[in-house]
Structures are given as C-alpha cells and as structure tokens.
Amino acid sequence: MKIDVGFDYLGEKNLPNFNRYKRKIASIDKMIKERTGLGNDYLGWLDYPLSISTSLLDDIVSTANVFRSKYDTLVVCGIGGSYLGSKASIDALRGLKTTDPMEIVYLGNSLDPNYVHEMLAYLKTRNFSVCVISKSGTTTETSVSFRLLKDLLKEQYGDKYRERIVAVTDETSGALRKEVNNEGYKAYVLPGDIGGRYSVMTPVGLFPLAAAGIDIKAFMKGMNEARIDCDNSDITTNKCYQYALVRYYLHTRKKYKVEMFNVYEPRLTAVSEWFKQLFDESEGKDGKALLLTSCTFTTDLHSLGQFIQEGSKILFETILYVKNPDNDIVIKEDPENLDGLNYLTGKSLSFINQKAYIGTLKAHYENGNVPNITLTLDKMDAENLGYLYYFLMKACAMSAYLLNVNPFNQPGVEVYKKNMFHLLGKEGY
Amino acid sequence: MKIDVGFDYLGEKNLPNFNRYKRKIASIDKMIKERTGLGNDYLGWLDYPLSISTSLLDDIVSTANVFRSKYDTLVVCGIGGSYLGSKASIDALRGLKTTDPMEIVYLGNSLDPNYVHEMLAYLKTRNFSVCVISKSGTTTETSVSFRLLKDLLKEQYGDKYRERIVAVTDETSGALRKEVNNEGYKAYVLPGDIGGRYSVMTPVGLFPLAAAGIDIKAFMKGMNEARIDCDNSDITTNKCYQYALVRYYLHTRKKYKVEMFNVYEPRLTAVSEWFKQLFDESEGKDGKALLLTSCTFTTDLHSLGQFIQEGSKILFETILYVKNPDNDIVIKEDPENLDGLNYLTGKSLSFINQKAYIGTLKAHYENGNVPNITLTLDKMDAENLGYLYYFLMKACAMSAYLLNVNPFNQPGVEVYKKNMFHLLGKEGY
Numbered sequence: 001m002k003i004d005v006g007f008d009y010l011g012e013k014n015l016p017n018f019n020r021y022k023r024k025i026a027s028i029d030k031m032i033k034e035r036t037g038l039g040n041d042y043l044g045w046l047d048y049p050l051s052i053s054t055s056l057l058d059d060i061v062s063t064a065n066v067f068r069s070k071y072d073t074l075v076v077c078g079i080g081g082s083y084l085g086s087k088a089s090i091d092a093l094r095g096l097k098t099t100d101p102m103e104i105v106y107l108g109n110s111l112d113p114n115y116v117h118e119m120l121a122y123l124k125t126r127n128f129s130v131c132v133i134s135k136s137g138t139t140t141e142t143s144v145s146f147r148l149l150k151d152l153l154k155e156q157y158g159d160k161y162r163e164r165i166v167a168v169t170d171e172t173s174g175a176l177r178k179e180v181n182n183e184g185y186k187a188y189v190l191p192g193d194i195g196g197r198y199s200v201m202t203p204v205g206l207f208p209l210a211a212a213g214i215d216i217k218a219f220m221k222g223m224n225e226a227r228i229d230c231d232n233s234d235i236t237t238n239k240c241y242q243y244a245l246v247r248y249y250l251h252t253r254k255k256y257k258v259e260m261f262n263v264y265e266p267r268l269t270a271v272s273e274w275f276k277q278l279f280d281e282s283e284g285k286d287g288k289a290l291l292l293t294s295c296t297f298t299t300d301l302h303s304l305g306q307f308i309q310e311g312s313k314i315l316f317e318t319i320l321y322v323k324n325p326d327n328d329i330v331i332k333e334d335p336e337n338l339d340g341l342n343y344l345t346g347k348s349l350s351f352i353n354q355k356a357y358i359g360t361l362k363a364h365y366e367n368g369n370v371p372n373i374t375l376t377l378d379k380m381d382a383e384n385l386g387y388l389y390y391f392l393m394k395a396c397a398m399s400a401y402l403l404n405v406n407p408f409n410q411p412g413v414e415v416y417k418k419n420m421f422h423l424l425g426k427e428g429y
Numbered sequence: 430m431k432i433d434v435g436f437d438y439l440g441e442k443n444l445p446n447f448n449r450y451k452r453k454i455a456s457i458d459k460m461i462k463e464r465t466g467l468g469n470d471y472l473g474w475l476d477y478p479l480s481i482s483t484s485l486l487d488d489i490v491s492t493a494n495v496f497r498s499k500y501d502t503l504v505v506c507g508i509g510g511s512y513l514g515s516k517a518s519i520d521a522l523r524g525l526k527t528t529d530p531m532e533i534v535y536l537g538n539s540l541d542p543n544y545v546h547e548m549l550a551y552l553k554t555r556n557f558s559v560c561v562i563s564k565s566g567t568t569t570e571t572s573v574s575f576r577l578l579k580d581l582l583k584e585q586y587g588d589k590y591r592e593r594i595v596a597v598t599d600e601t602s603g604a605l606r607k608e609v610n611n612e613g614y615k616a617y618v619l620p621g622d623i624g625g626r627y628s629v630m631t632p633v634g635l636f637p638l639a640a641a642g643i644d645i646k647a648f649m650k651g652m653n654e655a656r657i658d659c660d661n662s663d664i665t666t667n668k669c670y671q672y673a674l675v676r677y678y679l680h681t682r683k684k685y686k687v688e689m690f691n692v693y694e695p696r697l698t699a700v701s702e703w704f705k706q707l708f709d710e711s712e713g714k715d716g717k718a719l720l721l722t723s724c725t726f727t728t729d730l731h732s733l734g735q736f737i738q739e740g741s742k743i744l745f746e747t748i749l750y751v752k753n754p755d756n757d758i759v760i761k762e763d764p765e766n767l768d769g770l771n772y773l774t775g776k777s778l779s780f781i782n783q784k785a786y787i788g789t790l791k792a793h794y795e796n797g798n799v800p801n802i803t804l805t806l807d808k809m810d811a812e813n814l815g816y817l818y819y820f821l822m823k824a825c826a827m828s829a830y831l832l833n834v835n836p837f838n839q840p841g842v843e844v845y846k847k848n849m850f851h852l853l854g855k856e857g858y
Binding site for chain 1 (some may be wrong): 455481486515525543544547548549550572582604605607625693695696709714716720725727732736741744750758762763767772773777781785788791793811841850853856
C-alpha cells in the first residue's frame with residue numbers, strides 16, 4: 001500500500017478491536033461490491049479507474065496539448081466537485097508559484113461581483129480558453145459565469161471562440177449537452193453514475209489536469225492501484241477500512257465532534273478542501289457526522305495551534321504527511337549567527353519540517369490529549385495523488401455506510417437554491 | 430455604528446435576556462478599561478488607534494512609497510499574527526487579481542521546503558524587497574526564511590541589499606532588534622503591550638498595507654471610530670458586546686461547539702483566517718471555547734453546505750456580508766437562452782448574490798435549525814475594514830473574559846516548539 005496509516009499517536013483506548021468489526025465491515029464491503037446499498041446507482045467510480053479507456057485518455061491529452069500550445073490560460077468554470085479536485089491536484093502537483101506556461105484559474109464558483117469582475121478584467125489581458133463543467137448546465141454560479149465568459153471570448157476572438165471551449169457534461173441530457181450539440185464545442189462525458197465529489201477521476205478532473213501539464217495516465221494508474229489494494233473485505237488488513245472505522249469509532253463511541261485534516265505543505269491546502277467536501281457532503285445528513293475542518297502546518301500552529309493544544313476536547317486530527325520533498329534547501333553557516341540558527345547548519349528544511357511534524361504529534365497527543373491518525377506518503381506525484389484520492393473515496397463510502405447514511409446524495413444542497421430561485425422570481429419556485 | 434449586528438435568524442430561544450447580563454458585562458468592561466483583568470499588560474491595542482502618532486503614520490507611508498517606486502515585490506516575512514492581518518487586509522482591499530504594480534507575497538510562515546524553494550525561485554525573477562516581522566527574531570519559520578532571503582538579496586543586489594529591508598520588532602530587545610542596530614535596517618516598533626493577533630493596527634500591519642497602496646490613515650480612522658463606538662459598558666446598546674454575549678450564550682447554555690464564520694466574497698476568505706486566529710488563540714485554553722471554522726459562500730455551499738443544512742447540530746454561523754460591491758455586472762439577454770438564465774436579464778450579480786445570502790440564511794435557520802448571527806457592512810474599504818477588526822478584537826476580549834480565560838496569552842503554542850527544538854538538538858531543550 002502506498003499510504004502508511006498510523007495509529008501510534010491515537011491512544012490505545014481510541015483504537016477499536018478490529019476483530020469485533022470483522023463481520024460488519026465485510027458485510028458493508030459486500031454491499032458496496034454488489035451495489036445493493038443506499039445510493040448504489042452512484043457507484044460508477046468504484047471500477048472507473050479500471051474501465052476508463054486508453055483512447056479517452058489519449059484524446060484528453062491530445063486536446064489538452066493543443067490548448068497548451070495555443071493558449072496561455074485555462075479557466076475552469078465549475079463549482080463544488082466540478083473544480084475542487086482540479087484545484088487540489090494542480091496546486092499539489094505544480095505548487096503555488098508554478099513556472100508552467102499554462103495558467104489555470106477558476107470561475108463559475110461564486111456569485112460575488114467583485115470576484116467575477118476582477119477575473120474578467122484579468123482575462124482581458126490573457127490569451128484564454130475555457131473548460132466548462134456542469135452536469136445540467138443550469139447551476140447558477142457556473143452558468144452565469146459561462147455566459148459572461150462566452151461574451152468575452154466572442155469580443156476578443158470573434159467567431160472562432162468555440163474552438164477555445166471544452167465542455168464536460170452529461171452524455172445525453174441537460175442544457176449544456178444541448179448547447180454542445182448546437183454549437184459544436186469539444187466535449188467529454190461526465191458519467192451519470194459518478195457524483196461530483198467522486199469525479200476527479202473522470203474528464204471533470206482529467207482535462208484540467210492534462211491542460212496543466214500533469215501526467216493523467218500516472219494519476220489513473222495510482223487510482224487503479226488503490227482500487228486493487230482497497231478491494232479487501234478484511235478489516236484486520238485493509239488500512240483503508242481501518243481509517244474509516246477508527247474515525248467512526250472516535251465519533252460514535254468517543255464522542256469527538258470534529259475531524260481536523262492537517263497537512264504540512266501550503267501546496268496541499270486545497271487537497272484539504274477537496275477532502276472536506278468528500279466527507280462532509282457524503283456523511284453530513286440525518287443530523288449525523290463529524291464536521292471536517294483543516295489546517296496547514298506549521299503555519300497554522302501559530303494561529304489555531306493554541307486551540308488544538310489547550311482548547312475544548314472536541315476534535316481529533318488526521319495528518320497527511322509527505323516524506324520526501326521535490327526540492328530541498330540546506331541551512332548554511334552564518335558567521336555572525338545573530339538569529340541563533342547556526343545549530344541548524346547543514347540541516348535541510350525537510351529535516352526541520354519533519355521534526356516539527358513529530359514534535360507536533362507528541363505535543364498534541366501527549367500533552368494535549370488529542371488523538372492523531374497519520375497518513376504518510378513517500379512523495380507527492382500524480383500516481384501517489386491518484387492513489388490517495390481513491391483511498392479516501394473508498395474510506396468515505398465505508399465510513400458513511402457505517403453511519404447508515406447514503407454516501408452519494410446531497411439533498412441538503414438544494415434548499416438554499418430553492419429559496420434563492422424563489423427570491424429571484426424564477427418560474428416554478 | 431458601521432456594523433449592523435443582526436439576530437433575525439438566531440431564534441428567540443437562542444437570544445439571551447440582555448438585561449440579566451447588565452452587571453456582569455459592565456463589570457468586565459470596567460476590568461478592561463481599568464486594566465485589572467487577566468493579561469492586562471497586553472491591552473495596549475485598546476487605545477493605540479487614538480495614540481498612534483501622525484508622524485509615525487507619515488513615516489510609514491513615505492517609506493512604503495519609496496519601496497513602491499523602487500521595487501515590484503514585497504515579501505512579508507512573518508508567521509501567525511505577523512502576516513495574517515496583512516494578508517487579510519490586502520486581499521480584502523485589493524482583491525485576488527490586483528492590477529497594483531506592487532506584488533505582496535508571504536514567506537517565513539512555513540518550513541515546507543517545496544514552498545520555500547518555489548518562492549525563492551520566483552523571487553529570482555522579481556525586483557524584490559522584504560518586510561521582516563518578529564518580536565524576538567528567533568521564531569524558527571521566520572528566521573530561517575529571513576536568512577535565506579538575505580542570501581538571495583546579497584546575491585542579487587550586493588552590498589546595497591540592506592536598503593531593501595524593513596524590520597518590525599521589539600523596541601529594545603531580541604535578536605532582530607540587535608541585527609537592526611548592527612546592520613542599520615529601517616525599522617519600526619512592535620509595541621511590547623500588543624500581542625500578535627492584535628497587531629494589525631501597528632506597523633506589523635501598517636507597513637505592508639501602505640506598501641500595497643492602501644490608505645492606512647483611513648484604516649486607522651476606522652479603528653478609532655470603532656474604539657469610540659465600542660466604548661460603552663451597556664449590553665442593551667453595545668452591539669459589540671451583544672455579539673460577544675450571544676456567542677458565549679450559544680456555547681455555554683445552548684451547547685454549540687463550533688462557530689462557523691462565513692463570507693460571501695472570495696477576497697474575504699483571508700479575513701476569516703485572521704478571525705479564526707483572533708478567537709481560537711484568545712479563547713482556546715483551559716479545555717474551553719468554541720472552535721472557529723469558516724466557509725466562503727456561495728462557493729462552499731456546494732461542498733460543506735450539505736453538512737450545515739443536515740449534518741450534526743453542533744454549529745452556529747456568523748455571517749459577514751458586505752452590501753455594496755466595488756464593481757458590479759449586469760446579466761444580459763441571450764436570444765437562445767439555452768442555459769435558461771434569461772429570467773435574470775437586467776439583474777446585477779450583487780442582486781443575485783444578495784438573494785443567495787437571504788435564501789441561505791432562511792435555508793440554514795428555518796429548514797436546518799442552525800442559528801445565524803449577521804454582521805453587515807455597507808461597503809468594503811480601508812476605513813470599514815479597520816472598524817471591523819477593532820469591533821471583533823473588542824468582542825473577543827469580552828468573550829474571553831466571559832469564559833474566564835486570559836484573552837492575551839498563548840501558552841499552548843510553545844509545546845510543539847519545545848518538542849521540535851529537542852528533536853533538532855537545540856541547546857537547552
């Protein structure tokens with residue numbers, strides 16, 4: 001397994017006896033595999049990393065390469081699962097100050113006029129293209145932005161603007177599919193049996209990643225490896241299910257209210273956002289579930305660290321730690337040593353960051369009595385990131401079924417939309 | 430008062446009887462004013478907006494203008510309260526895709542080699558300057574980065590590199606003050622009686638803001654107006670204390686565990702981060718306090734919205750809403766109307782965002798049974814932002830004293846540092 005799941009800083013009393021849960025976990029695993037549980041018509045993601053065709057991947061890469069050669073900017077126009085996976089992956093794999101010539105920006109995820117205005121103004125200075133992502137094509141945030149983007153495309157590039165658009169939408173139905181058919185945009189299919197928060201493995205995530213120059217075949221290879229490794233009904237050996245069970249146990253037996261997902265690299269902050277959607281939207285229903293929150297360490301140890309260390313005992317932490325950095329820096333001797341840092345001479349930043357990680361685990365667990373689960377990856381690359389996503393998706397499905405909720409619907413998201421449509425005077429509301 | 434504090438979506442049962450708390454609030458107010466409570470040696474912020482001298486403000490503006498005319502980038506090198514206030518303010522007031530010629534970037538807030546490496550590589554392509562902010566000059570994240578930044582400055586600009594450095598540090602003591610005295614950097618004083626999370630009103634926040642082209646005199650004017658408006662011991666009329674009392678009441682009487690601070694504009698996301706430090710670090714001690722978390726709406730309604738609407742009933746929301754945008758966009762008629770948006774023809778984005786705001790309040794409160802407090806500002810500018818900060822600082826002091834904790838220390842932050850120093854083999858640990 002590419003992910004090392006650690007319970008060394010959890011505390012013995014917080015570790016369930018896996019043997020006692022053998023039958024329960026095996027029966028949920030069977031239910032997932034045989035597609036008999038709640039929401040089973042949204043289990044398309046389960047085998048998608050195996051079934052996705054090489055020709056689809058090749059087509060995505062080749063279209064993305066045309067975009068990379070012709071344009072300097074891609075606007076990913078989508079909200080929720082339609083952009084979070086892309087943003088998480090592109091930040092994680094390219095960093096926050098990439099030198100890649102293709103800039104990726106995000107629109108269609110906000111109604112704020114300040115944001116939309118400044119993004120459109122910025123795009124006027126760029127040679128831009130658009131990837132619009134929407135199952136229906138009528139999500140307000142996304143369709144309003146897409147209309148504005150089309151106006152700007154027409155204004156800047158005339159009739160040839162259609163070449164600059166790629167759509168990812170339903171195979172046959174919906175407003176965006178109709179528009180694709182009318183206008184002849186290049187389009188990819190968002191499979192009907194895969195929900196937004198599981199869609200990073202589909203063209204929803206794959207086209208933006210490829211446009212960002214990321215190796216999507218390696219990404220899917222990692223997904224498929226995780227699919228194989230997590231396909232194991234035995235809780236005593238399946239680390240993915242162990243993670244699901246431990247968080248369920250901490251919540252239902254030990255009464256923790258919050259899981260805090262923490263990373264040690266700013267480029268992974270958006271992965272936390274993706275993680276939060278995955279679990280909160282999958283589990284937060286019927287008055288149930290852990291609330292997900294997140295920090296980026298060591299940065300936030302200087303803001304939220306105080307609460308974790310000494311505040312209310314309502315949370316446990318899940319730490320994602322990547323052992324080997326892409327680049328490292330060694331501290332040099334300073335003859336004056338005014339800052340007193342010479343004791344670090346010859347040490348690398350990754351060494352220091354790793355000591356901060358261990359020191360924080362000890363501080364929070366031993367002194368602060370906060371249980372910690374650790375997820376460790378050897379390095380951050382497309383293959384390992386794909387692996388991580390699938391691992392967490394599978395853990396989430398198990399976790400939600402343990403809570404006895406449908407992991408794949410999100411009925412609560414409709415309520416604000418209905419109120420908003422009513423207030424906007426939309427017909428039928 | 431520039432902030433409208435609303436309890437219309439709170440629920441009658443969640444609103445304390447203010448009259449019953451008159452004496453308690455008045456006595457804490459007296460304790461703050463007379464500086465007799467816990468941590469009273471850190472109450473310097475209380476009157477700082479009044480006592481700050483025009484000559485200091487002029488000096489900051491004039492130095493910042495020199496930097497603006499000579500360099501294209503300022504690195505703010507600090508962690509926690511030494512950068513969060515600057516980042517929050519600069520994002521809020523300049524937006525996320527500013528056209529201002531002075532770029533502001535942040536370093537000294539992470540030990541991650543990937544992040545530090547890519548920032549240094551980026552700075553090699555810029556004509557950069559540094560504002561280093563540290564009370565002691567020995568905070569690991571900041572001093573390691575500052576060492577690396579000095580190396581790069583020397584490499585790129587030779588002996589004149591000192592001109593490109595501004596320091597904000599203690600008036601007389603500490604490693605950074607010593608270095609300032611030795612090297613002759615331009616320096617400003619971080620007052621000894623103002624803690625990091627209250628320091629945005631001091632040169633800690635003011636120099637970066639001025640370098641970003643923000644009107645710091647208007648910012649301090651807003652701070653001082655809030656100082657006057659919040660200086661009122663009567664809970665029945667002081668909205669600042671009402672906010673503090675209501676959140677205390679929701680936590681201690683109604684057993685809510687989490688306050689979720691939500692904004693409706695991506696440029697305000699960093700204000701939420703500043704807010705989270707302010708309250709979590711002030712209150713999260715002795716096993717007490719609400720945990721702060723945050724969302725940016727409507728974006729996160731498509732990720733965390735499901736949990737808020739239908740998940741565990743452990744949280745209430747505090748919404749920051751700004752009525753008037755800096756720029757607006759009107760939806761135009763589309764003859765084809767494939768996206769079905771023509772019912773919005775002639776409507777502005779601010780109008781739609783406002784309906785989303787009201788629709789969400791109703792959805793969460795009426796359908797979801799989640800109490801909401803609303804903080805409404807007329808517009809976002811330097812004066813109003815200064816006002817907002819002071820209002821929240823004063824509310825936080827009251828709130829922490831209601832919990833009977835010291836609002837101004839952060840003993841828990843030291844624990845991970847001690848462990849880290851021990852693991853790194855630093856002398857004395």
